[in-house]
Amino acid sequence: MDAIALNLPTDSFSDFLDRFTTSISSLFQRENIDQLSLSRGLPPNVWKEIFNLKPLSVAIPKEFGGRGVKVKECLGLLSAASYQSLPLSLTFGINIALFLEPLAKYGNQLIKGDIFKHFLDYGAMGGLMITEPDYGSDALSMRTQNELEEGQYHIKGTKHWQGLTGLANYWLITSRNMNADGNLGRDVDFFIADTHQPDQNIEVLEYYDNAGLYMIPYGLNKIDIKVPPENKLISESTGLKLMLDMLHRSRFQFPGMGMGFLKRMMDEAMTHCKERIVGASNLFALDQVQFQLAKMQSFFTLCSAMCAKSCKVSGIDHDVSGSGVHANSMKALVTDMMHESAQMLVQLSGGKGYRLSHIGGRGIMDSRPFQIFEGSNEMLYTQISEGILKDMKKKKTENFGEYLTMNELTANAAKIYKREFDFTIASPISQRKMIDLGKAVARVITVNDLLELTNEGFSQELTDNSIEMVRQEIVMLVASLQHHKDIKALDEIGDKSDWMMFA
The missing domain is CATH 1.10.540.10 (Acyl-CoA dehydrogenase/oxidase, N-terminal domain)
Structure with a gap:
């Protein structure tokens, strides 16, 4: 045709x-x-x-x-x-x-x-329903069920925090099959609900008062629908692998949402600092301001590398179900950068930045949930470390820097940070250390992607600045990793915790 x-x-x-x-x-x-x-x-x-x-x-x-x-x-x-x-x-x-x-x-x-x-x-618009009120990120424990009855799948359950609640015309709904014994299967099934059809309409029980992202409705959804067999997604092996492929691909695309936002924060900050006069010069001339602007430029640069790499690895013709370390690194790091960039713009803008009508003030609230949904960043950084430590064990090495030169995701960047990563690490380590380690790994992976982009003609000046900015962050993360104390919260703060008794 x-x-x-x-x-x-x-x-x-x-x-x-x-x-x-x-x-x-x-x-x-x-x-x-x-x-x-x-x-x-x-x-x-x-x-x-x-x-x-x-x-x-x-x-x-x-x-x-x-x-x-x-x-x-x-x-x-x-x-x-x-x-x-x-x-x-x-x-x-x-x-x-x-x-x-x-x-x-x-x-x-x-x-x-x-x-x-x-x-x-x-x-028309469409969304995804995975999260349930009682299980959050523990998606594999979901209770939403499906059962084949008289040629149709009957799906029942409760979902919440779905973006576009009450607005989407189509929903992709996850559930577990109810077997003959009345137990839920271990695998996950995906069904498409067409809300145009009476038997497939989803009832909104409550709209949430989300603190940011006002444009997008979120809420609590009751599911009691019947869909024909053709509305079931056809997995290539298991539903779990399908879900990983879909979620990892989504995380690979977070840099697209981050790219324009980071550039807007950077542009707004640059304009304000050049126009705002303090004493005899503008804000742009101040050393601390230069550091913050350079950091925003570094965020822009790192996100550019993520976008370029995502184009090569995350198309629907690729199976990314096994690409968790790379996908999680992109999602967690870019969303951290988004929120920090908005915070810096507000700080540089002074009082006028701390308003919802200001792009920076609004940006703080709008970017914050990106660090939480589709896997909270603490969880993703932990998963990154788990994957790395498992691979280190497989490759029989405990020297972290040596391992990074062996991993194709980090090999080139590891040479740049050879001195910073010259230490040994053996599992198991505490979760707080796992998070710091995951943050460091995410940065090395991204610099590795940046070197690849620079070889294709991207700005060497922006790359050089980003490499040094990341080096500072790695040094702090490694120091934190090596000096963590096992500080625990007290069950009760006790009766000697009121300062007024001693003043």
């Missing part, structure tokens, strides 16, 4: 992105993004204008009229959106990584066409 018969987009991605960026900027100026960001949700006319631009076409295969599910285009769209509005970018991220890409890779051919058409032509 030709492009006309399929109604395929014929414009280049640069033209598509330029049109999207210009249109969104104009829309948010006209509608006042500061005011929109202070209200729950977005008005229907604003959503309509946004989806008239067909932003989610980047995550729809060409055979169904989309742009082809290219990682570069998905990340480019997320970045362009997050420069203007982090919640808007997250909305796209939820749709792309947690619904459209899994549908494209694992969906039944019988249902793909109709669903993709609704996204392209009618501005």
Whole structure:
């Protein structure tokens, strides 16, 4: 079929992105993004204008009229959106990584066409339901169940903290199969719910008063639906592997949401510091300000490397179920950088930055949950360390620096930080040490990706600054790792804890 018969987009991605960026900027100026960001949700006319631009076409295969599910285009769209509005970018991220890409890779051919058409032509949205009130990150203990009854799957359970609660038209729902003995199976099944269908509508029991990301509704959802067999995702082996492949791919795409946001924080900070006069000069001339701006530039640089690497490794044609160390490193580090960057912008902006109508003040609240959802960063850093220590044992080495030169994710960067990592480490170690170790590993992996990008022509000056900025952070992390004391919280602080008794 030709492009006309399929109604395929014929414009280049640069033209598509330029049109999207210009249109969104104009829309948010006209509608006042500061005011929109202070209200729950977005008005229907604003959503309509946004989806008239067909932003989610980047995550729809060409055979169904989309742009082809290219990682570069998905990340480019997320970045362009997050420069203007982090919640808007997250909305796209939820749709792309947690619904459209899994549908494209694992969906039944019988249902793909109709669903993709609704996204392209009618501005439909989709989300993912995994988290349950009693289990949080312990997804494998979920109690939502499915049972095949009279040719349909009956799914029952409770989910919460789903982005786009009450707003999405389609949901990808995780559950466990109820066997003949009345017990839940160990594997995880994925089903698509089409809320247009009466038997597949999901009841919202409560909307949450989330402290940031006002544009996105979150809440508590009751599931009691029936779906046909073709709505079940087709796993290549197990549902657990499917879930890991999907979640790791999503984490590989966090840098897209981080990219535009980090650049906006950096641009705002640079402009303010050059224009703000203190005494005889501007803020830009102050040494501490220079350090903070250099750090923001380093964040921008490291995120650029993440995006470039993600384009090479995270497409739907790749199986990333076993790429936990790399994916977790990207997600945890970029979200830490996002929140710290917003904090620095507010600090540099003074009083006016500490307002929800200011991009920095709003950025603190909007970026904070990124460190929590889809795996809290403490958990991800711990998992990184677990993977590394397991591999060290396999390779029979206890010298950390030596091991890093043997791991392809860190080999080149390890040479730069050879002195900093010249120490031995043997498991088991405490979780607080695991977190510090995971933070160090995430930075080395990212610098490794940055060296690869620099070899392809990326700015050597930005790279050199980032290498030294990361070196400072590694030195502090290694010092913390080696000097942790086993300090425990007291069961009770005791009756001698009131200072007023001794004054």
